Amino acid sequence: MNKILLLLVMVVRRDLLLAMRRRADVLTTLIFFVMVVSLFPLGVGPETDMLRRMAPGVLWVSALLASMLSLGRLFSADHLDGTLEQMLLAPQSLSVLVLGKMIAHWVVSGLPLVLMTPVLGLQFDMSLKAVGVLMLSLLLGTPILSMVGAIGAALTLGLRGGGVLLSLLVLPLCIPVLIFGTGAVGAATSGLDFSSHLSLLGALLVLAAAFTPWVAAQALRISME
Amino acid sequence: MAINWFKYSAPTMFYPLAGKLIPWFAVSSAILFAVGMYLGFVVAPADATQGEFYRIIYIHVPASILSMFLYLVMAAYAALGLIFNTRLSSMMASALAPTGALFAFIALWTGALWGKPMWGTWWVWDARLTSELILLFLYLGFISLHASIDDPRRADRAAALLAIVGSVNVPIIYFSVKWWNTLHQGSTIKFSGTSMQITMQHAMFTMLAACWLYAVAVVLSRVRSIILERERHAKWVAELPEVAL
Numbered sequence: 216m217n218k219i220l221l222l223l224v225m226v227v228r229r230d231l232l233l234a235m236r237r238r239a240d241v242l243t244t245l246i247f248f249v250m251v252v253s254l255f256p257l258g259v260g261p262e263t264d265m266l267r268r269m270a271p272g273v274l275w276v277s278a279l280l281a282s283m284l285s286l287g288r289l290f291s292a293d294h295l296d297g298t299l300e301q302m303l304l305a306p307q308s309l310s311v312l313v314l315g316k317m318i319a320h321w322v323v324s325g326l327p328l329v330l331m332t333p334v335l336g337l338q339f340d341m342s343l344k345a346v347g348v349l350m351l352s353l354l355l356g357t358p359i360l361s362m363v364g365a366i367g368a369a370l371t372l373g374l375r376g377g378g379v380l381l382s383l384l385v386l387p388l389c390i391p392v393l394i395f396g397t398g399a400v401g402a403a404t405s406g407l408d409f410s411s412h413l414s415l416l417g418a419l420l421v422l423a424a425a426f427t428p429w430v431a432a433q434a435l436r437i438s439m440e
Numbered sequence: 441m442a443i444n445w446f447k448y449s450a451p452t453m454f455y456p457l458a459g460k461l462i463p464w465f466a467v468s469s470a471i472l473f474a475v476g477m478y479l480g481f482v483v484a485p486a487d488a489t490q491g492e493f494y495r496i497i498y499i500h501v502p503a504s505i506l507s508m509f510l511y512l513v514m515a516a517y518a519a520l521g522l523i524f525n526t527r528l529s530s531m532m533a534s535a536l537a538p539t540g541a542l543f544a545f546i547a548l549w550t551g552a553l554w555g556k557p558m559w560g561t562w563w564v565w566d567a568r569l570t571s572e573l574i575l576l577f578l579y580l581g582f583i584s585l586h587a588s589i590d591d592p593r594r595a596d597r598a599a600a601l602l603a604i605v606g607s608v609n610v611p612i613i614y615f616s617v618k619w620w621n622t623l624h625q626g627s628t629i630k631f632s633g634t635s636m637q638i639t640m641q642h643a644m645f646t647m648l649a650a651c652w653l654y655a656v657a658v659v660l661s662r663v664r665s666i667i668l669e670r671e672r673h674a675k676w677v678a679e680l681p682e683v684a685l
Contacts, residue, residue, distance in 0.1 A: 366605060370598045374588050383584060384602060387577040388609050391616035398620065419612070430605060437597040 222307050226315025227322075233292070234323045240288065244324045245331060248281040252335050263340045270339035271349055271400035275393050278328050278353060279360060283382045285324040286364040289316060290372055290435070303439055313435065314428040317358075317365050325357030348403040348413075352396040355416040359392050362427040369434035392419060449528050451667045452676050458660040465660065469653035476646035484639045496554045498643055502651040504547035507575060510540035510655060514582070515607035518600035528663075530596035531670065533603065534586055535663040539655050541579035547572055567618040574613055578606045592670060 234241055255273045256266055293299040302312050329350055336346035367385035371377040399412035448454045480498035487494040514536040521530030551569060552562045563569065582599050589595035671677050 366601075370585060370602060371588075376588065380584060380588055383577075384581045387574050387581065387613070388605065390574060391609075391612050394616045394620050415616075430601065434598065434601050437594060437601060440594070 219308070219311055222311050223315045223318075226312050227319045230316055230319030231322060234319065240285070241323050241327070244281050244285045245327045247284055248277050248328050249331060249335065251277040251280060253338070256338075266339045267341055267404075270336060270341050271345070271352075271397040273339070274332060274335060274349060275353070275356075275396050278325075278357060279386065279389055279393060280382075281328060282324055282357065282360040282364060283378075283385065285320070286361075286368045286381055286385070287378045289320050289365055289368040291368075291377075294372055294439075299435070300439065303436065309432040309435065310428040313365060313369075313431045314424075317361050317428065317431070320365070321358045321361040325353075325361055329353045329357060342404065345400055345404050348409055349400045351413060352399045352416060355413060355420055356392045356396040359416075359420050359423045360389055362423040362431075363388050365431040366427060366434050369431045369438055372435070372438040392416065395419070449526055451528050451531070451671055452674075454528055455664055455667050458664050462657050462660050462664075465653045465657035469650050469657055472646050472650035472653060476643055476650050479639060479643035479646060484643050485637065493554065493557045496550050498647045500547060500550040500554060501644060502648040503543045503550065504572060505648060506651050506655055507540055507544035507547050507572065510536055510543060511575060511578065511603075511610070512607060514540060515603040518596075518603040522597055522600040522604070527596075527670075528667075530600065531663050531666045532659070533600065534596070535659045535666055537579055537583050537586070538662070539658050541576060541583065543651070543655070544572060544576040544579060548576065567614075567620065570620075571614050571617045574617070575610070578610075582606070 252273055255269065259265065259269070290299060293302070303309060305312070332350050332353060333346050336349060341349070364381075364385050367381045367388075370384065371381045374380060395412045395416045399409045399416070402409040402412060448457055476498065480495055484495070486492050514533050517529045517536065518533040520526060521528075521533060548569070551572070555564065556562050582603055585602055586595045586599040589598055668677060668683070677683055
């Protein structure tokens with residue numbers, strides 16, 4: 216058990232270290248997120264009432280798109296320099312390795328979006344409570360995007376036009392996360408109980424954490440054989 | 441007498457069998473379409489609240505039932521191909537996808553045509569419409585993943601995994617969308633009796649059977665083409681009368 220945990224920690228550390236060496240990649244995701252969110256008021260008009268109502272959906276959809284953007288890099292660098300083949304050949308469980316990569320991907324491309332949310336929420340004139348619930352829902356939901364996305368990234372590894380294809384495969388699967396994530400904020404702003412939405416998001420997160428590493432590992436084996 | 445069903449899991453044996461079966465399915469589908477249309481458009485009475493408009497259900501409901509059913513069949517074949525490594529199952533899965541996508545599209549299209557007179561709008565973001573649309577996206581994802589991988593074996597296995605993940609996700613998507621918004625009328629045909637007039641029911645089931653037979657015929661003829669394409673270097677293909685010429 217300890218060995219598995221150690222392996223997990225080492226994979227996460229390695230991927231984070233690699234990401235820190237190429238900080239531009241991390242920043243592009245965050246900048247993309249901020250930019251897409253800022254485009255919406257320009258597109259639909261500056262009325263604060265409407266913006267306040269739209270904010271959860273806008274931020275969630277932008278987070279969804281931003282995480283798609285970085286998914287292509289999840290396995291491709293390791294694939295290109297041959298590290299991925301060594302990982303597949305390694306005696307350690309591939310599922311644990313994949314889980315480590317998912318966690319690292321979330322820390323690099325999901326967590327910054329959650330931390331950026333309060334600033335963007337203020338731009339959209341959201342109440343403090345709504346911002347809090349939105350952050351909580353993103354905190355629970357963005358790891359699911361990284362996990363489900365990893366399956367798509369593994370399946371489209373090394374394909375022509377993999378990026379667009381990846382979004383086509385993964386976005387429909389992420390719809391429940393989007394619905395419960397924005398639903399929680401909607402319930403909070405209209406004074407209803409939002410805990411059920413968050414519970415469902417938590418349930419999805421547990422389900423995803425239990426199954427997606429294994430599925431993504433199988434997908435990697437299919438793509439690499 | 442024991443029949444060896446596994447005999448037909450080889451493309452070599454299945455190809456002629458499918459060729460023999462197609463005319464039967466095609467002809468009975470055509471007959472049932474004719475009967476179902478006659479029952480639906482001529483015999484069945486107009487609906488009490490919806491007038492003549494409701495008659496589009498005779499194509500709308502079978503199409504949407506089949507679009508969902510075919511996804512499950514496709515995922516089952518894909519899983520068989522992935523687990524037992526049977527080539528024919530994977531070929532069946534990729535032959536089913538376009539027909540399933542077509543039915544999903546027909547269901548959405550006829551739904552829009554029906555929605556305009558009944559709800560006064562072509563499209564509403566209702567739970568069933570939205571999940572049907574997502575189903576269409578899932579089909580398109582399967583087809584485009586399969587199409588963008590050059591090696592057919594890898595394509596089969598990757599698309600199979602996607603289909604399985606998708607079929608696990610379908611109930612989650614369905615319920616999430618359902619809780620999100622519901623306007624669509626509930627099911628008329630329930631296991632505990634129905635609120636539908638008997639002729640309407642007959643017409644509906646005839647049309648459903650017709651669509652199902654059509655799907656079988658089309659999928660079998662598509663799988664024959666896939667077999668020919670994949671096995672084009674095999675000797676038995678070169679010896680076929682329709683190929684040798």
